[in-house]
Amino acid sequence: MANLSTRFFGLDLKSPVIAASSSMTGHAEQVIKLAEAGAGAIVLKSIFEEEIYLELQEELSQRSSLHADPEYLDYFDYVIKEENIKKYLKLISEVKARTNVPIVASINCVSSGEWVLFARKIEEAGADALELNMFVYPEVYKSGENDEQFYFDTITKVLQVVKIPVSIKISHYFTNLPGIVQKLSQTGISGITIFNRFYSPDIDIQSQTVVVSDVLSLPDDYILPLRWTGILSGILSCDLAATTGIHTSESALKFLLAGASAIQIASVLYIEGPLAITRMNNEIAHWMDQKGYTNLSDxxxxxxxxxxxxxxWGRVQFMKYFGEKAF
Ligand SMILES: Cc1cc2nc3c(=O)[nH]c(=O)nc-3n(C[C@H](O)[C@H](O)[C@H](O)COP(=O)(O)O)c2cc1C
Incomplete structure (x- = not known):
């Protein structure tokens, strides 16, 4: 019988199929269902700095008389963040009490600011690991080096605050992707997941308005992270996982063959529910049995x-494939 155990987030996991951070992992009942379906780990919905900021604005507009007092603003900022954190900590401790499946907290960070201190509270609440969902929006007035420094500064600060393993989830928006990912892997983090998927605008040509594109990924979207998994997996100092477009056991197996230790899924959970995890685990095990593999490391x-x-993996131009096509 195939053994699906693996290691990611600095933890031993019984399956490489991880429930990625999403609104499906923001409620205790759903987290338990994902655990029962066989998830190797569950990454809780992220705390978003942006979300905290919006909440803060709303409260402030109701208390306009206090706007002028900078000391109050500092205090208020802290209180609001505390409230958000309390809900999050309750979720961590509740799901930890109800399942043995590793629970990974997640912080969506765009700065290396105040939230870093809260990482310790996440650890105290019992999270097994912490994932930082990192992205800096590029601006014309900023340099690439400056944006890259954010990753290193944030990781350094978080590692100083917590003892639980810390992983990061990143995008592909870097000039020299293998160079920076290799350097990030040497910072003391336990894992890197490539690549996060973002909200993207689209255009409706009938109404001539900007609209939201599909929130969920498509099964073909796995091709981009697959290439970089193949390139990066052998050159990093920490474990590598992949996310985006992994809807089937077939695509999950491709990532394992390319060198990933685990895969993180979200969209297919919205489409099929938690049983997508059970199906993928069963199909991966079946394929391994057919091929005569006992362990994923085989x-x-x-x-x-x-x-x-x-x-x-390193070829980018089509050259002869389309150059000679006659119509
Ligand atoms: C509705 C939705 C909400 C998400 N929320 C988060 C989040 O809070 N934090 C995060 O790091 N990623 C979030 N993600 C990204 C997923 O964790 C995942 O990395 C991404 O969707 C790619 O995987 P997929 O193709 O299986 O959906 C979200 C994705 C979806 C579809």
Whole structure:
């Protein structure tokens, strides 16, 4: 019988299929269902700095007479954040009391500011690990180096505050992706997940308005993180996981073959519910049995750039494939 155990977030997981952070992981009952379905770990919905900020604005507008007092503003900022954190801490302790599946807290960070101190409270509430969902919106007046420094500063500060393992989830928006990801892997973090998927605007040509594009990923979206999993998996000093577009056991297996230790899924959970995890676990085990593999380590990374002779991961231009096509 195939053994699906793996290691990610600095933790031993019984399955490589992780329930990624989303609104599905923001309620205790749903988290328990995901655990019962066989998730290797569950990443709770992120605390968003943006969300905290919006709440703060709303409260402030109701108390306009106090706007002028900077000392009060500092205090108020703290209280509001405390309220948000309290709800989050309650969620962590509740789900920790009800399941043995590793629970990973998540913070959506765009700065290395005050929230860093709250990471310790997350640890005290019992979270097994912490994932930082990191992204800096690029602005024309800022340099790439400046934006990259945010990642290092934040990781350093968080690692000083907590003892639980810290992982990061990042986007692909870097100039030299392998260079920066390798450096990030050497900071003391336990894992890196590539790549987060963002809210993206689209255009409705009938109403001629900007609208929200599909919130959920499509099954073909896995191709971008797959390439970079193949390239990065052999050159990092921490474990690598992948997310975006992984809807089937087939795509999950591709990531394991490319060298990922785990995969994080969200969209397919919205489409199929928690049983998508059970299905993927069963199908991965079935494929391993068919191929004669006992452990994930028997085939993990077999097709990565470092372990295979293929040049395909680094090829970007189509050249001969479309150059000679006659119509
Ligand atoms: C509705 C929704 C809410 C999400 N909320 C969060 C979040 O709070 N924090 C986070 O790090 N990622 C969040 N994500 C991103 C997912 O964790 C995941 O990395 C991404 O959707 C790619 O995986 P998928 O293709 O399986 O959806 C969210 C995704 C969706 C679809």
């Amino acid at each position: 085939f993990r990374g077999l097709l990565s750039q470092t372990s295979s002779s293929t040049q395909a």
